[in-house]
Amino acid sequence: MHGPAEGLLTTHQLAARPEFTLAGVRIDPATRVVSGPAGSCQLEPRVMQVLALLADARGGVVTRDVLFARCWGSVFVGDDSLNRAIAGVRRGLSAVGAGFAVETVPRTGYRLVGEGFGAAGEQADPALDAQTGLLSRRNLIAGGGSLLVGAAGLAWWAGTRAGRDPATPLIAKAQQAMRAGTAEGQRTAVALLDQAVRQSPRNAAAWGQLALTVARVDEHVFANTVTSGPKVDEAAQRALQFDPGNADAEAALVIAVPYYGNWLAVEKQFDRVLARHPGHLYANDSHSFMLGAVGRMTESARSRLQLSPDDPYDSQLQYKAIYCHWFLGQVTQADQAAQRAFDMWPRLAPVWFARLWLLNGTGRTDRALDQIETEQGRPKMPPAMIAVLRNAHLAAMSGDPAAIAASTRQVLASVRTSVAAVVNAFMLLQLMKSLDAVFALAEAYYLERGPVLAALNWRPGQPFAPDQRRRKTNMLFTPLGKEMQRDPRFLALMRDIGLADYWKRRGVLPDFLRERSA
Template sequence: MHGPVDSLLTSGQLAARPCFQLGTISIDPGTRTVSGPGGSVQLEPRVMQVLVSLADAEGAVVTRDLLFARCWGNVYVGDDSLNRAVAGVRRALASVEASFSVDTVPRTGYRLTGDGLGQAAAGEVEPGTGRASWSRRALLAGGLSLGAAAGVAWWAGNRPTPDPADALLARAQQSLRTGTAEGQRKAIALLDEAVKRSPGNANAWGQLALAVARVDEHVFARPVTSAAKVDDAAQRALSLDPGNADAAAARIIALPYYGSWLPVERQFEQFLARHTDHPYARDSYSFMLGAVGRMKESARMRLSLASDDLYDAQLQYRSIYCHWFLGQITEADQAAQRAFDMWPRFAPVWFARLWLLNGTGRTDRALEQIENERGHPDLPPPMLAALRSAHRAALSGDPAVVAATTKQVLGGVRASVSAVVNAFMLLQMMKSLDAAFGLAEAYYLERGPVIAALNWRPGQPFVPDQRRRKTNMLFTPLGVPMQQDSRFLPLMRDIGLQDYWDQRGVSPDFLAQPVR
């Protein structure tokens, strides 16, 4: 045994654990890495805690209560947290092609079952070698091997066949974490194949529903699927497992909430009361909080998510905005640099840093970022030209230059929703408030002379989080001049946000009184 199975397993204890061999795989708790014939994967901290706890039990059953005590310190987080962590262990084992799996013991807990588990106690791997250093317990166990041979042979002939969907689910999760359009398409294709191979797998159907809902939420071209596909996959999952959290979350995430903020928020709250730690429901809910002007609350929730998975591109780029909205500029700069180092040409990271620089009085540095042709993602020439012109106009302060650039920026808003989103930010940056309010009238209320795109079209660039007439860009620090304008509150009343604030009994950040 590598550690006591009845004590709290902290992050520090994980870091101090040496590498060890378990069947055909090696586990490094310090780096949270699992390696096997199928490759290597890095686990989230909680998933590694659960895996190590199961390994420490050496094939014995570990109760759910004991896992909660050891991995969560008996802090109440709900059954879904443990279910997701165990699912993470299973995906990791399938991904690296482990010779064993996690077996559910109904109404009790979990245990590891499969080939080579006798090596769990035997082998602590010498760091950097991959070789097990056999312990005294392993040598003693050798004396029992002949007597146990018949039992092992019986078990090997009766163990359950691995679900053919498991490896596909693991690969889909890896693809989704990239945050790219290609990764999202690949993930959905893998999940479509998973439900085809294993139509009775509730997890596969639930993950398909969730993946489609999230891709459609952060769509990069046109909605890639209809809401019907989300609902169909979710219904299949829930018919197999009425408690499937991914399926229930997908149905809420797929709801457009412009003009229906309060009913959708109540659905999020009811879901999260049951599934406290569901990361993607929390992420979508936090973005909705930003859409109703509760930016600081949104940022705090999203930062807690980003700290859970440092390798998820979608969670990490959002942390740049979160620190910015909370006034933590040094931390925002550090988050931007880390994200650039990991995903150097990922458009959401590039834009997050651009708006951060603009919103903190560093428009000159933002222009440098635009001028660095090798350092920016593949953007359409008209968008790049508008970005460049607007930054130059803002730096010049020349009213004639600003007026000409404002006309240029507005000239692109008919082409795509992403151009509308960028236009809001650029007009606010240049303090072209008349144009910004004119665009708001067009985009949110379909009034006035400006024609703004309301639907995604093929070929437009990927700007996450901005479909369905999002309002978040009105509440960033760049939007302060609009928020302080006498026209802003009437606009909020006309689009329905004033009613939401009154009915919900909350105030948006821009109306909150400063703390004295």
């Protein structure tokens, strides 16, 4: 056990607590609803318990032992349970646009910092400290600063004692911008975090968020190749300098590593990070995506669906739920997830394409074509891309060899423009069952062999042609790829790109091979 059960904050006690306002955020413990300038969300019972204790401390530090004792009592749980609850509080505050956040005090506990707090811990009620064992800032100073971890932590506290840390509201705004899932939102988030570390250069949370945000933006970039590794590494190292073990920094360092052709080594890095930070939302999300990239689609889908309820306002998490339900054969749930996402984020390209491939992969190509033709809700796309999509769907529906051949040529002509065009081409060629063409595209994209040139954007005078650092493989393993997976050339392709060796060394089977063996 982590501490005495005396003072256990039960769900019944939560239900009896009146609603209160904390720095402009309305918190109702009874219904577990938190409301702020950006909206409302409902927290899990344990997450609300943790938030209530942090609120009671009024900016003082709540130790991990106190949180375990008062939220879990005599029930033994691992550190991951508390880490996940803290992550839930952070996501909830970010979701509602709170001007304050949860700060980790290394090897001690947590406190609320930002608007409405500042040096509030100095005015904490001594009786509250005695009753709960909370560690306020005044307690830390009275102890000669011995409980603060290192000179860096003391310097940070001294620098922010007179007022709130200017980085805190910037971090909250950046997190909100990222949730939109747009390129503009991503640029805004990075700019806000750049500002945060300039204004508060010793703030580990700001550096960690900057590293994580840049890594997430670069992870799924579909435009020209972006090389953000040095920025991720610099920001992560600064975060770790001030907060050894900073979860965002450690997650960013593994998310930023390209794993095409290096799957086993990177997966082992994910294993190490998740062992240390099992509740980290975005490390888990990125790991789930990687499982799909190596053909473990069922594992990937089940893992990611566990993350979706953690942040219902994050478009990047929610659109992926459409794919997850589809891969698990849960068509009704996939349709429902798609409709929710369409309602919440109209014209968002990832949502639109997720629904498009779901419809095609479940025998509803006519409805997919109707989605293409309907301007309302369609994201902004070049007319040429719309034409490629339309013609491929018409050809697939007709089954006419001449129409399929013409559309196949049109699709292959589009793949030089971007990685997004390559991803679409794999799906469209599989839809039309143009197997020779899809294998030719695979040879070009993964192995740079054959006559097709895929996703190269080279100009005379450049020293090299930008490569796709990550080279997506997930689209090879969707239900639309069944015909390709059954073709003898598929296993040869898997050997050439190194996935067969990964499966052997990892001791796992991809879904399509497991289905064959069954």
